[in-house]
Amino acid sequence: MACTAESVAAALRAAAGAVVAHRDELVRLDREIGDGDHGENLKRGFDALVSKLDAGVPASPSAVLRLAATTLISTVGGAAGPLYGTAFLRASTAVGDVAVLDGPGAAAALRSALDGVVARGKAEVGDKTMVDALTPAVVAAASVAAGGGGVAEVLEAAAEAAEQGAASTVPLVARKGRASYLGERSAGHLDPGARSTVLLLRALAGAAR
Template sequence: MGGPELAAWLREFARLVAANKDLLTALDAAIGDADHGTNLDRGMQAVVKVLDAEEFDTPAAVLKRTGMTLVSTVGGASGPLYGTAFLRMSTALGEEQSVDAPAFAKALRAALDGVVARGKAAPGDKTMVDALQPAVDALDAQLAAGQFLAGALQEAVRAAEQGRAATAPLVARKGRASYLGERSAGHEDPGAASVTLLLAAAATALPGEA
């Protein structure tokens, strides 16, 4: 995979965010600021404009510019967290001209580590980590077992979906939702929902046997 393939992933993520903007905002309205969908949509539309306007020498450059764009355009927690994720991915990829499946998995693990460090969140805190960590773990396990990227990403999506659903009964321990205490239970976390879209976009857009 090169820069164009990663750009295709980001464009698909932008499309899914736009299509699910109202759902993400509704989830956030229940336990947060009611802006996750609109903020992330604005940020990803800005990313698409950057992808249309600029040329990139490496896959890492695509992800670095994406992270910087999200940090500068998305308010709330989403901008710093998603921005950190893409910036960490960029650093993990280095200056390589192409990315194979193990390198992509390593970069996604770096994204997870960045989100955990930035948000100080752990599994069970009712955050995007609850979907991202099981997805990254599933991706690593599938690739280690000899699965091609397409199949491994499908399993990662399923793991993210399960992680997202598992946030519903949790009491939030991080973010604005934590201010609600017990009242935060009963609602899926919007960050976990958007991370699931990120993995779904990868499963759709990235080459299956990279």
């Protein structure tokens, strides 16, 4: 299955729904090792994005992703706004001016999203951040795309790998962000950014199906 601008917009609406459904969970996770605002901040940003999509869907997949980027950057507080905003902005650039997004295009968008997050947050695998979920997601997506997988298959593989990557953050000691202030006490907790990465990828994959 390939994705048009309308399909990408529908996927982002599904992502917004996932954020709303898991808002309290994300707040709880962030309260354990952060300042507790991750769920509410993301909800505010995706609510704003849905409102903009309701007003009109941009003409291309790239433009839809760019709208997501600018909206999240301007409405999501904390670290999540710049990180997710940069991710969507880099993904938009990677997609280019195609009218229909295919499997390799989706994998390339995820790769660029990860590169943007790493450039913005200066984090690497093992730092107990969303990078721990997004990195294996990108590897899995590239593998499936190289084998001829479509958008749905690419995103399914990415979501599965992200879930495993997120789980790997539980025993880690945080080396980035507010959680790093806790030192050894940050171990034993799931990173909220890694968890929200999983939720978004699962929602996007479900919409692509």
